[in-house]
Amino acid sequence: MDTSRLWSLIRFIITAIALLAVWLLFSGSLEPFSLIIGIVGALVIASLTYNEFIAQHDASLRSFLPRPFALAAFSFILVLYLYQSSWFMLLAVLSGRVNPRIVHFRTRLRSDLARMVLSNSITFTPGTITLDLNDDHLTVHWFFCTTSHARAAGDAVKGRMEKHLRKVWL
Amino acid sequence: MTLARELLALLFFASAVIFGIGGIIGLFRFPDPYSRLQAGSLCGTTAIFSIFIGALLLSTSLAVAARVVVIMIFFLVSAPTGSHIVARFAWNSGLQPWKPPLSRRSGYTDRQDEP
Numbered sequence: 001m002d003t004s005r006l007w008s009l010i011r012f013i014i015t016a017i018a019l020l021a022v023w024l025l026f027s028g029s030l031e032p033f034s035l036i037i038g039i040v041g042a043l044v045i046a047s048l049t050y051n052e053f054i055a056q057h058d059a060s061l062r063s064f065l066p067r068p069f070a071l072a073a074f075s076f077i078l079v080l081y082l083y084q085s086s087w088f089m090l091l092a093v094l095s096g097r098v099n100p101r102i103v104h105f106r107t108r109l110r111s112d113l114a115r116m117v118l119s120n121s122i123t124f125t126p127g128t129i130t131l132d133l134n135d136d137h138l139t140v141h142w143f144f145c146t147t148s149h150a151r152a153a154g155d156a157v158k159g160r161m162e163k164h165l166r167k168v169w170l
Numbered sequence: 171m172t173l174a175r176e177l178l179a180l181l182f183f184a185s186a187v188i189f190g191i192g193g194i195i196g197l198f199r200f201p202d203p204y205s206r207l208q209a210g211s212l213c214g215t216t217a218i219f220s221i222f223i224g225a226l227l228l229s230t231s232l233a234v235a236a237r238v239v240v241i242m243i244f245f246l247v248s249a250p251t252g253s254h255i256v257a258r259f260a261w262n263s264g265l266q267p268w269k270p271p272l273s274r275r276s277g278y279t280d281r282q283d284e285p
Contacts, residue, residue: 025240028233078246079219086189086216093196093209100205100267123250124212129204130254131261141257141267143208 004056011054014065016046018053055112063111063170070167077164081125089127092144101145105154106136107162114169121165122158179224186220189213202268203260211253218245 019042027034046053054064092098109115119130119138127143140157147153196209222242229235 022240025236075246082216082219086212089196089209089212090189090192093192093199093213096199096270098200098205098270100208100269102267119254120247120250123254124215127208127212129207129211129257130250131257139261141204141208141261143205 007056008050010061011056012046012050015050015053016042019045064113066168070164074164074168078121078125081121081161085125085127088144092127098143099145100141100143101148102131102139103142103145103148103150103153103157104137104139105150105157107138107154107158109136109162109165109169111170114165117169118158118161118165121161125161126157128157175227179227182220182224182227186217186224189220190217193217200268203265204257204267207253207257211249215245215249218249 020038023038023042024030027038107115107118109118115133115136119133122128122138122140123130129141130138131141132139138158140153142153142157145153146156190213193210193213196213197206200206200209219242222238222245226235226238226242229238
């Protein structure tokens with residue numbers, strides 16, 4: 001069995017397990033009938049969609065399988081940051097003192113999934129919206145801009161987020 | 171125990187109302203699409219998230235709590251993606267962001283790019 005076939009098989013198995021886990025969570029029963037329907041459905045859907053779920057160029061398991069404890073810590077930190085930045089946004093809405101500007105910077109994260117999660121999480125954390133993500137280059141609308149220097153803006157917007165994300169994915 | 175849970179849930183529901191009203195005010199106060207998206211999406215996300223946390227505190231069994239957690243995860247993925255799509259369309263159609271007058275700005279400003 002050559003490498004690309006083996007990699008397809010591994011991706012297929014991971015997709016089927018993920019689908020089955022979601023099925024078990026939502027059906028909430030272990031009766032034989034429901035279990036058989038879940039397994040058959042997971043296998044059929046996984047055979048159709050494993051290529052979309054995990055792209056072929058994701059070269060290692062580390063690039064899409066998170067470390068569970070780091071992921072739990074990251075989501076907790078994300079919710080804390082969500083409340084903090086929402087509080088600042090509330091103050092800015094009431095006072096009207098803002099400085100919107102568009103900044104560009106690069107990220108050091110390497111896998112597609114980690115970059116997607118980074119751009120999604122900076123869409124809410126310090127009052128920013130990701131406008132474009134092109135390989136490792138992000139275009140961001142920053143609501144409380146303090147600088148237009150690329151490196152300094154990158155540190156201010158994504159520095160702490162990226163530090164936590166690098167522990168979760170590659 | 172039940173009383174403490176209900177009080178905590180009430181606190182989260184109250185914060186949801188406050189953040190929701192803040193988001194609506196921001197939506198009508200700022201003049202351009204990017205700023206409106208910022209206020210609306212961020213405060214709206216926090217408001218809905220507070221309601222989910224309150225529901226999680228009030229949930230009666232572990233199965234219900236697990237489903238609420240799954241909905242929270244889906245929401246955490248879909249809400250920023252939606253606002254990103256709108257902002258990306260505005261950016262690709264060439265819309266420039268609004269700049270408030272100098273006296274109303276926060277933080278440091280680059281004077282050289284003023285007209």
